[in-house]
Amino acid sequence: MSPARTDHDARRHDVSEAVWRVLAEHGFAGLTLRAVAAAMGASTGLVTHYFAGKRELVAHALDILETRTRHRPRLASGAPGLATLRAHVLNILPLTPEGAAMNRIWVSSWDVALSDPDLYAAQRTRYERIRADLRAALDDALRLGELPPDADTERLAANVLSFTHGLVVQALFDPGTFTPARQTDLADDHLTSLARRGLPPT
Missing domain, CATH: 1.10.357.10 (Tetracycline Repressor, domain 2)
Incomplete structure (x- = not known):
């Protein structure tokens, strides 16, 4: 060079x-x-x-x-299925100072992306990729019998990501209430609920 x-x-x-x-x-x-x-x-x-x-x-x-975001330290996925799904969720949440800083920046990017067609398309693709990762873990969970046999893994992936991002926003605005321990407990409650019942029919 x-x-x-x-x-x-x-x-x-x-x-x-x-x-x-x-x-x-x-x-x-x-x-x-x-x-x-x-x-x-x-x-x-x-x-x-x-x-x-x-x-x-x-x-x-x-x-x-x-x-x-892709290269920051992450929790290991561990076993396939719900254990991997849990790791995906916890890796998104602001459980550490670095994770909180990263999430603040991502949230601040939404306004910019929504107002620019190319950036909008890139962000949409990013969220499609995250849902695909979640769905892959859910497909494994279904295969392993960790979900109800009629579970719709595509719908579940959208549900999990929606829950996770809602929790991110609450934790960013009220970190004293939504501590890392509470975020983890809430995530575990949500995933346990899905494992037991799936989602109600539309």
Whole structure:
């Protein structure tokens, strides 16, 4: 790799780290070219060398968030079926300071994604992928006899993700009430209920 390319990659890494620092402190509402430049101690002109405008900056920030979410420490899935489903749910919840910070940033991204067709499509795909992961665990649970034999795993996956994201929002706004221990208890109650009864018919 040429020295020029190495310098470019190193500088882009510095920019990405500055983007993350701004996200962690201010969320997407505070993500601007000027804020990233300030976080780097550099000029706005340097940042615009990498991003033509706010739209490109936000798209890059979402990529960083996705990558950091995917690679952050996670609970091991353990056995297939409901044990894996439980691990998926707990890995989404804000049970640690890092998890809470990550979730705050994700929630702050919703407004941005809802107002941009391309970002909207990317987020929709992301949630489809999460539901697919949940459904795979539920399919295993059904095969292992951990769910009622008539369980609709696609519907259950949507139910579990809806419950989990609702709990995320409550925990972010009221962490004193929704402590990590209580979040875990509520998640276990919900999963136990599904295992016993499935979902009522529509």
